């Protein structure tokens with residue numbers, strides 16, 4: 001009995017050692033590579049949401065112009081169009097939420113990467129890796145703000161369409177609703193641009209890091 | 225003796241067994257690691273491609289092509305007539321009087337200010353903004369040759385940026401609205417406008433010129449110009465910070481109101497295009 005227990009103990013230790021050996025086998029640069037690339041590849045599931053958002057936003061813009069144009073004499077003619085346009089507002093919010101969720105999930109792969117960056121030597125692209133990590137973290141933070149701000153924009157859009165739809169609408173209130181919407185839009189746009197800058201910084205710096213670390217790379221079909 | 229011998233043999237056997245087991249396990253561990261890595265690669269996650277190279281994926285960016293929404297001036301059978309009073313070339317000694325009249329009528333206006341004048345009256349820039357008017361830009365020098373004859377938009381844009389900085393220093397407001405000295409036509413052509421748009425400025429001309437420079441001795445001539453010109457639902461009316469403007473302004477306001485117009489001040493969140501080229505970017 002006793003000798004069996006001993007054997008099991010030794011076995012467990014050996015298995016643990018073997019696993020550690022396997023896990024620690026890769027150098028820090030390889031590990032960072034896979035953290036970064038796992039993050040990027042997790043995000044590629046959001047490519048459709050980015051595209052959907054773009055389509056929905058540009059369609060909204062067109063339909064808004066049509067509503068103003070056809071509703072000049074009477075808004076009775078544009079009731080259906082307004083209802084239809086309003087129904088896509090939820091889809092826009094959902095697409096933005098999806099982007100946020102994917103970026104958040106992807107960030108998990110990178111969240112603990114700082115210790116790997118610390119282990120790098122300057123000659124292994126430590127600075128570029130650190131910059132890539134910073135850009136990705138800021139990008140993650142920005143998308144949280146953006147999703148929250150987008151909700152405000154959608155609320156303002158909805159209020160504007162309600163105003164356009166109302167029987168007793170008046171031009172001064174309508175103008176007020178447009179201003180409110182544009183204010184929210186300006187902030188959304190700033191956050192989008194910020195996000196885009198961080199995307200570019202992340203892409204550029206991780207490529208620079210791979211180069212410095214001597215990791216040979218191949219471009220995948222990027223989600224752009 | 226025999227028992228001791230056999231115990232030793234047994235112990236040696238045990239050790240050999242342990243070593244074999246260890247080697248086996250390390251082997252298995254390495255095998256699992258290698259296979260795992262390979263599988264991972266097939267998932268396309270991190271990854272080694274056929275040539276033994278690592279596949280890299282770029283992260284995406286947002287599309288930012290949508291614009292501000294336009295405010296309707298006609299909708300559901302209603303029509304709103306709006307007049308924007310604009311004053312160029314200030315601030316100067318006439319500006320306080322203009323501000324007083326506007327305040328009396330509870331009207332907010334748009335001031336296209338010259339950098340060189342702003343440097344002399346930083347207090348007036350602040351007063352303009354504090355009283356709810358919009359600070360806009362009109363270059364530093366107003367110098368035609370310098371602004372338009374250098375062969376590029378550089379001088380023009382540099383001067384607007386310099387003026388923009390002066391407004392920011394005096395009020396904390398960053399304004400992007402400019403008006404080209406002498407108007408945007410004919411001197412501002414396509415490539416020039418590309419650069420203005422690129423620099424992030426919005427450029428307003430006007431829809432109604434009071435020709436005030438022509439009526440220094442006869443301010444009522446300005447009123448006649450307005451009576452002749454006031455037609456569109458949205459009018460952007462050009463004036464300058466001058467003596468004749470101060471003199472006729474109360475009558476102008478009265479006439480424009482009597483024609484059913486409401487007064488508005490420029491709002492960057494409700495920007496609309498007012499330039500002679502109908503350039504949608506500006």
Ligand SMILES: [Zn+2]
Nearest residue numbers: 312313405406
């Ligand atoms: Zn001028």
